[in-house]
Amino acid sequence: MNEGQGLGLVPKVLLIVLSFVSLLFLLLSGNIGQAQDESKQENPSVPPSDATYVGMDTCAGCHEDIVTAFKRNPHNSKAFEMKNDKSCESCHGPGAAHSEEGNPDLIKSFKRMRASEASETCLGCHDSGPQMHWEGSIHEQRELGCTTCHSIHSAKSKEWQLKTVRMEEQCATCHQDVRAQIQRTSHHPIREGLMFCSDCHNPHGTDTPKMIKAISVNVQCYTCHTEKRGPFLWEHPPVKENCLNCHNPHGSNHEKLLVENRPYLCQACHFDTRHPGTLYDGTSGSQASNREFSRSCSNCHLTIHGSNHPSGWTFTR
Numbered sequence: 001m002n003e004g005q006g007l008g009l010v011p012k013v014l015l016i017v018l019s020f021v022s023l024l025f026l027l028l029s030g031n032i033g034q035a036q037d038e039s040k041q042e043n044p045s046v047p048p049s050d051a052t053y054v055g056m057d058t059c060a061g062c063h064e065d066i067v068t069a070f071k072r073n074p075h076n077s078k079a080f081e082m083k084n085d086k087s088c089e090s091c092h093g094p095g096a097a098h099s100e101e102g103n104p105d106l107i108k109s110f111k112r113m114r115a116s117e118a119s120e121t122c123l124g125c126h127d128s129g130p131q132m133h134w135e136g137s138i139h140e141q142r143e144l145g146c147t148t149c150h151s152i153h154s155a156k157s158k159e160w161q162l163k164t165v166r167m168e169e170q171c172a173t174c175h176q177d178v179r180a181q182i183q184r185t186s187h188h189p190i191r192e193g194l195m196f197c198s199d200c201h202n203p204h205g206t207d208t209p210k211m212i213k214a215i216s217v218n219v220q221c222y223t224c225h226t227e228k229r230g231p232f233l234w235e236h237p238p239v240k241e242n243c244l245n246c247h248n249p250h251g252s253n254h255e256k257l258l259v260e261n262r263p264y265l266c267q268a269c270h271f272d273t274r275h276p277g278t279l280y281d282g283t284s285g286s287q288a289s290n291r292e293f294s295r296s297c298s299n300c301h302l303t304i305h306g307s308n309h310p311s312g313w314t315f316t317r
Contacts, residue, residue, distance in 0.1 A: 047107055051094035056087040058099050063088075066153050074161070075152060091121050091152070115145025122146040130204050137205025149203070171197045181251035188249065188257075200249070218243055232306030234313045238269065239305050262296035 060067040067088070070076055076087065089095050091108070098107035110118045123134065126146075134140055139148075149170050155161035157170075164170040168190050172179035182190045189195050197203070200220055201211045214220035221243045222229045228239070238245040246265060247257040254261050260268065298304055301315045309317045 047093040047095065047097060051098075051106070052096040053089050053094045054096050054099050055089075059088045059095065061099070062102075069153060073152065110147055113147075115143055115148055116140070117145075118147045119145040130202055133202070133205035133207065135205075138211065139203060139205065166193070167196045167198065171203070178250050181248065184251035184253050186253065186255055186257050187251035221249075228305045230306050232308055233310070234307040234315065236304060236306055236315060262298060266297045 056067055056070075070088065075090075091110075093108040095107055098104070108121075110121075119134065119140070123131065123146075149163060150161045151163045152161065154163070156163060156165050157167070160167065162170045164173075168179070168182065182188070190197070200213060202213050203211065205211060206213060208215060212220045214223065218240075228243075230240075243249075246259060248259050249257065252258055258265055303309075303312060303315045303317065307313070307315050307317065311317060
């Protein structure tokens with residue numbers, strides 16, 4: 001290699017070194033920024049340890065609209081006053097330092113908290129009843145918190161202080177699949193406002209799968225459909241096992257919330273019986289099978305959920 005070729009390599013090497021340094025700087029800057037954001041979340045603004053309480057009237061000096069609305073809030077009720085009479089500062093902490101300096105870092109700010117940290121404040125009072133299973137619930141495990149669904153100062157619902165007007169709208173912010181199901185032809189009257197998600201589920205947590213309020217799916221269904229409870233002399237095994245074997249509780253395009261139309265639903269289990277195996281077998285001439293019409297198999301097997309008739313072992317009576 002001659003001297004001219006060696007000098008030509010210097011700018012190229014220098015360019016590569018500068019590019020590497022620039023890339024390293026960008027990566028470090030990103031990590032530092034991320035660390036600062038995480039630090040901000042892990043260390044939300046809190047009142048100084050020696051701060052004192054100033055009362056709601058002082059808060060109203062700057063936050064008049066919020067305080068006015070809060071006076072109509074359930075958290076400002078007599079029952080709340082009996083348990084804790086510090087009003088705004090019951091949740092936000094003593095506000096003397098914040099009111100004197102106007103520094104948002106000197107008051108407890110829920111906007112800067114992690115959801116779990118905000119929930120700790122709420123659970124200071126709401127630690128029983130429907131909320132008693134919050135710790136360890138699936139919503140808590142997925143890093144949701146009270147302020148994910150509820151708003152103290154800007155609630156839009158008439159009940160429950162939700163961030164949306166209707167409960168199903170709040171649930172649908174995450175459960176989009178269920179939102180689609182309740183729009184189907186056959187559905188529980190949720191969208192009509194005659195039922196709520198909380199009629200079957202406890203969003204704050206339960207000891208049961210899917211956060212249903214009863215000890216099992218069937219027991220939950222029986223709270224309304226008592227005629228299906230039994231006990232029956234002749235029990236239909238899939239019915240006894242789980243209502244969801246045949247029904248989709250949130251909605252279906254088939255009648256009666258069925259997961260499939262009859263007779264296909266029935267044939268999912270009864271595919272080898274003394275009946276013909278398809279809709280087109282067992283016909284005479286131009287007469288079609290009666291299983292194609294109306295309630296299909298249930299035209300004859302009327303008491304499909306169970307029978308108490310001595311001769312009802314096939315659920316025909």
